[in-house]
Amino acid sequence: MYERAKDLLHQVEQLPFISEALDRRYARHFASATNVNLFRGVYPDFETATANAPGGKPLGYDNEAPASADMYRFRMRSISPCDYPVAFWLNRLMQPNDRLLDFGGHVGVLYYALSRYLAFPESFRWQLYDVPAVIREARSFAATRSSPATLTFCDDLSQAAPCNWVLFSGSLQYVEDSLASLIGRLQDRPTYVLINMLPVHPTKSFVTLQNIGTAFCPYKIYSADELKTEINNLGGEVVDQWRNADKSCSIPFHWDHCLDYYCGQLIRLDAVH
Numbered sequence: 001m002y003e004r005a006k007d008l009l010h011q012v013e014q015l016p017f018i019s020e021a022l023d024r025r026y027a028r029h030f031a032s033a034t035n036v037n038l039f040r041g042v043y044p045d046f047e048t049a050t051a052n053a054p055g056g057k058p059l060g061y062d063n064e065a066p067a068s069a070d071m072y073r074f075r076m077r078s079i080s081p082c083d084y085p086v087a088f089w090l091n092r093l094m095q096p097n098d099r100l101l102d103f104g105g106h107v108g109v110l111y112y113a114l115s116r117y118l119a120f121p122e123s124f125r126w127q128l129y130d131v132p133a134v135i136r137e138a139r140s141f142a143a144t145r146s147s148p149a150t151l152t153f154c155d156d157l158s159q160a161a162p163c164n165w166v167l168f169s170g171s172l173q174y175v176e177d178s179l180a181s182l183i184g185r186l187q188d189r190p191t192y193v194l195i196n197m198l199p200v201h202p203t204k205s206f207v208t209l210q211n212i213g214t215a216f217c218p219y220k221i222y223s224a225d226e227l228k229t230e231i232n233n234l235g236g237e238v239v240d241q242w243r244n245a246d247k248s249c250s251i252p253f254h255w256d257h258c259l260d261y262y263c264g265q266l267i268r269l270d271a272v273h
Contacts, residue, residue, distance in 0.1 A: 026252050030211055031056065038211040039219065039251045046176045049207045049218040058215045060174070061106075062131035079113045082244040082262070086169060086196050087114055089240070089266050093192065096121040101154075101163040101190070102128050103182070104171025107138040111151060120150070127152045127161055162188040170197035173220045179230040189269060193236065196264040199249050200224055201257065208251055221249070221257070236267040 030040045031054035043049040053059060079087055090100075098121065102111065105128040120126075128138050128151070135155040142151060154160045166183065172195060175182065183193065205223035209216055222230075231238060247262035 023253055027054075030054070033211055033213070035213050036211055037213070039208045039249055040211070041209050042251065042254050042257050043207045043209070043218075046207055046218040046220070049209045053209055053216040053218075057211075060131065060215055060217055061212075062133045063215060064133060077113070079110075079117060081246045082197055082264075083110060083113065083169075085240070085242045085264050085266075086110065086167065086194060087118060089192075089194060090114070090165075091118050094118075094121050094124060095164075097123045098165065099125045099127065099161060099163040100165035100167055101160050101186070102126060102167050102169070103157075104130055104168065104174060105138075106130055106134055107141045108147075108151065110167075110169050112145075123150070125150045125152065125161070127154055127163065129154045129157060129160055131155060157182070157185050158187075160186060162186075164191045165194060166190045166192070167194045168196070168198070169194075172198055173222075174217055176218075176220070178233075180233040183234060183269075189271070191269060193234070193267040193269060194264075195267070197244050197247055197262045198222065198227075198264065199247075199259050200227055200263040201259060204257060206257065208249075208254075208257070221259070227263075231265075231267055234267070235270040237269075239266040239268050241265045 026040065030038050041049065041052055043052065050059060102108070105111065107130075108126075108128050111126050111128070128135065130138065132155040135153050139153050142153075152161065163186065166186070172179065179193075183190070199219075199221045201221050201223050203223055203225075204221070205226045206221050208219050208221060210219040242264045244262040244264060249259040249262075251257050
């Protein structure tokens with residue numbers, strides 16, 4: 001009964017005069033909403049999504065709005081359900097002297113959360129990579145907590161320290177570059193690529209626009225085939241994969257592009273490729 005009612009509602013929304021009125025109303029809400037996580041539109045690429053972003057807010061996280069660099073602090077207090085696969089594989093495979101690059105790790109949200117539950121091996125190093133505005137806040141925040149010297153910071157991917165691990169936790173969707181090109185910019189080839197909270201559609205590849213409250217962000221949705229191709233281009237072997245059932249992506253008036261869950265994978269890379 002519920003699914004039938006939902007299908008009927010979607011059919012009504014698609015009637016031209018109703019669809020246009022609802023879209024205009026949602027566009028106004030999307031442009032002005034704060035303290036939200038909203039999505040709007042389906043676009044072929046980052047450039048088109050950016051061109052359709054409303055005015056009044058910056059684009060992306062690299063801005064001087066303090067709230068952009070201050071987001072997600074609540075996730076430091078404990079790990080979320082979607083973080084458990086990351087915790088599991090790090091706990092199982094971390095070795096002394098390993099180095100991890102946390103790509104788009106914000107101010108160290110996952111590092112601080114995992115530090116409450118995991119015992120990092122001796123000389124295990126965690127490097128945060130993010131945009132300059134966020135890394136400035138990350139350094140400032142770490143100073144207030146007397147964070148260990150094993151936590152380091154970087155806002156230039158080509159200058160990142162050699163690493164055994166690259167972690168993309170809810171970050172790969174914010175960059176236009178391919179996974180292979182990102183890994184190729186590193187000084188050394190890592191052993192593991194750990195992807196979590198990635199929006200993957202069964203068949204469609206597209207870009208939508210996200211309102212994170214403080215800014216608008218082009219937001220990449222991978223198709224399953226596209227992600228598989230990316231991993232093959234890396235010469236990667238998928239060790240494990242999972243669903244983040246507590247994550248979803250709802251794009252009003254584009255119901256066949258919505259996602260009920262996000263995805264994660266642990267990928268082992270060949271030593272030479």
